[in-house]
Amino acid sequence: MDFGEITELLDLKRCVSCGACTDACPSARHGGIVPDVAVVSVIDGKFPERIWDCLMCHRCSMACPQEIDVAEMMAVLRNVSDGIPERYVRTAFQVYRTGRTVSPSRRTASQREDLGLSPADDADADALRRVLDREGWPHD
Amino acid sequence: MTDILYRGCTVPSRLPHIEAAVKYVLEKIGANVPDMENEVCCMEPVGLRPMSLEAWKGAAAIIAGKAAGRRIVSICDGCTISLDSASWHTGSEVIGFMELLHERIDDIRREVMLESGLKLALFPGCHCEAVCERHGSSAVGILSDIVSAAGAIPVRVKDSMCCGGGVSGVNDELSKKIREEAVNVFAESGVDAVVTSCPFCFVQFDSVARFRTYHVAEIVATAMGWGADASSYHRA
Numbered sequence: 001m002d003f004g005e006i007t008e009l010l011d012l013k014r015c016v017s018c019g020a021c022t023d024a025c026p027s028a029r030h031g032g033i034v035p036d037v038a039v040v041s042v043i044d045g046k047f048p049e050r051i052w053d054c055l056m057c058h059r060c061s062m063a064c065p066q067e068i069d070v071a072e073m074m075a076v077l078r079n080v081s082d083g084i085p086e087r088y089v090r091t092a093f094q095v096y097r098t099g100r101t102v103s104p105s106r107r108t109a110s111q112r113e114d115l116g117l118s119p120a121d122d123a124d125a126d127a128l129r130r131v132l133d134r135e136g137w138p139h140d
Numbered sequence: 141m142t143d144i145l146y147r148g149c150t151v152p153s154r155l156p157h158i159e160a161a162v163k164y165v166l167e168k169i170g171a172n173v174p175d176m177e178n179e180v181c182c183m184e185p186v187g188l189r190p191m192s193l194e195a196w197k198g199a200a201a202i203i204a205g206k207a208a209g210r211r212i213v214s215i216c217d218g219c220t221i222s223l224d225s226a227s228w229h230t231g232s233e234v235i236g237f238m239e240l241l242h243e244r245i246d247d248i249r250r251e252v253m254l255e256s257g258l259k260l261a262l263f264p265g266c267h268c269e270a271v272c273e274r275h276g277s278s279a280v281g282i283l284s285d286i287v288s289a290a291g292a293i294p295v296r297v298k299d300s301m302c303c304g305g306g307v308s309g310v311n312d313e314l315s316k317k318i319r320e321e322a323v324n325v326f327a328e329s330g331v332d333a334v335v336t337s338c339p340f341c342f343v344q345f346d347s348v349a350r351f352r353t354y355h356v357a358e359i360v361a362t363a364m365g366w367g368a369d370a371s372s373y374h375r376a
Contacts, residue, residue, distance in 0.1 A: 026302035030317040053314055055306030056186040057266035058221070062273055063300075078190035087309035088187030095188065099180045100149040108153055115160040115368055120152045124178040124202065131198030137191070 001080055003045045010073050014066040015039050021060035021070050027053050035060045035070050042073060051077045052085055089138060096132055096139035099123025141211050141233070143173040143240070146203065146223070148216035149181050150339050157373040158339060161357035162215055162237060164366045169247035171240070173213055176206050182222040185267070186306050189222060200226030207232055213240050215357075217267040217338040224271050236268055238337040238356055239275065242282045248289045252363045255291025260359070261331040262287065262294050263322065263345075265338030266302050279337070286356060287335060290363040298325050303336075303344035323349045335359055345376075352376040 007013060021035040022028045028035065032053035041048040051074060060070035078084075091101050104112070104120040112119060132139075145166075151159050166173050180203065183189045183196040200223055203212070211233045214220040220236040227234055241248065264272070264279035272279035284294040304318035323345065326334050333352035336342055346353035358370060 024300045026300065026304075026318045026321070027307070027314065030314055030321070032307070032311070032314050052310050053307055055266070055302050055304070055318070057302050057306060058270035059266060059300050059302075062270060075185075075190040075193070078187075079193060084191065085187070085310045088191065091184075091187060092191060095181050095183075100153070101181055101184060101188075102149050102153045104153040108156060112152075112156045115156055117152075117156055117160055117163070121178055123180045124206075125180070127202050128180040128199060131202065132192075132195055135192045135195040135198065137195055 001076065003042050006073065006076050007043050009076070010069055012039055012043050012068060012073065014068055015043070016066060018065060020063040020065055024059040024063035026057060026059065027055050039068070039070060039073065042077070048077065051081060052083075092138050093140045096129060096137055097125070099125030099128045143171070143213045144176050144207050144210040145173045146176050146179055146182075146212050146214045146219060148179075148214065148219040148339075151215050155339050155342065155355075155373065157368065157370040158215065158342070158355045158357055160368055161355065161361035161366060161370070164361040164368075165241070165357055165364065168251045168364045169244045171244060173240075176203070176212075179203060179206060182219040184218050185222045185225070186218070196222065197226055197229050200230050200232075204230035204232040211235065213237055215339070217265050217271065218340060221267040221271050224274065235275070236271055236337060238264065238268060238279070238282060238286065239272065239277070241286050241356065241360060242277075245285055245289050248286065248360060252289065252291050253365050254363050256359075256363065258292045258333060258359075259295050259331045260287055260292050260333055260335040260354070261297045261326045261329055263297070263301070263303075263326075263334050263336045263341060265336050265341045268337045283335065283337065283356060287359060290360045292335075292359060292363070295329055295331050297329050301325065303338075303341040305340040305344045308344070319344050319349055323351045326351060347375050350376045
């Protein structure tokens with residue numbers, strides 16, 4: 001997907017550069033991504049800076065008076081980005097192996113018993129792997 | 141409509157006290173919400189969903205198949221927003237556990253036996269707020285009602301804050317600044333603790349920042365007489 005398609009898909013040209021998304025953005029307040037600048041970058045055909053500093057908190061989308069889903073723009077940009085942070089790659093491998101982002105440890109098993117919970121069951125990892133294989137999901 | 145409980149990955153494996161509190165409350169209010177069996181990851185919304193939007197839809201379809209027409213009640217707010225966002229594709233109805241609590245607030249009032257009087261900063265969590273807004277309600281308002289019903293004192297704090305968990309492990313310096321903004325606001329407000337609906341906010345504030353934090357299920361369960369010792373799951 002190119003920038004023109006992203007602009008059209010999310011109707012980014014509705015942006016009036018009011019800055020409401022940036023005012024609401026916890027990342028922008030602390031030197032991270034600046035959402036209104038990112039929207040203009042995409043409209044102008046340029047890849048925005050610091051997309052991985054987005055918290056995906058959706059406060060930008062909630063604040064936008066033009067109802068632009070800025071958070072979804074960030075998700076699409078991450079989707080077409082080459083540089084996926086190592087943290088997410090490791091989690092992706094784990095999900096491929098087990099069907100979940102984390103698995104219960106031996107300690108968890110004893111904690112669950114103490115709390116009166118049944119043992120944690122396994123994920124239906126085979127069903128998920130069929131989906132992930134179809135989509136070229138990374139795995140180790 | 142009948143309900144089914146989607147617990148997600150983190151709560152059963154890392155925060156089982158939250159699952160125990162949720163189940164205690166469900167039993168007390170007479171809500172029949174059985175566990176979804178062999179559930180798979182929702183493809184969490186921050187890192188995994190953007191990797192493949194088609195894989196995310198596929199995972200949501202597996203989960204919807206397991207729900208078999210029942211409404212999905214999700215404990216984890218990251219899962220809630222991921223599954224709710226996919227609902228146009230799957231046709232599943234999805235709500236967060238906190239929304240269910242609010243639906244049953246009269247049952248909560250009936251079952252509360254211990255009023256703690258704790259002053260609690262209201263921090264539903266970003267994803268909870270976004271989902272509630274989609275569903276036409278206010279997460280802070282809902283949480284305030286629940287905290288009051290459970291005999292504690294809700295304290296509203298600054299809007300548009302975040303726990304910083306979304307960039308944890310990616311930009312830790314930024315994550316810390318965002319987390320500290322919230323923790324400083326909590327401290328300055330003079331509360332006894334913060335209450336959240338989100339397991340990730342719980343970890344960021346309790347385990348990382350060492351600020352006294354409770355999941356909303358713990359607050360309600362304790363007010364109903366839950367006797368489990370959850371102290372080992374708290375670091376603050």
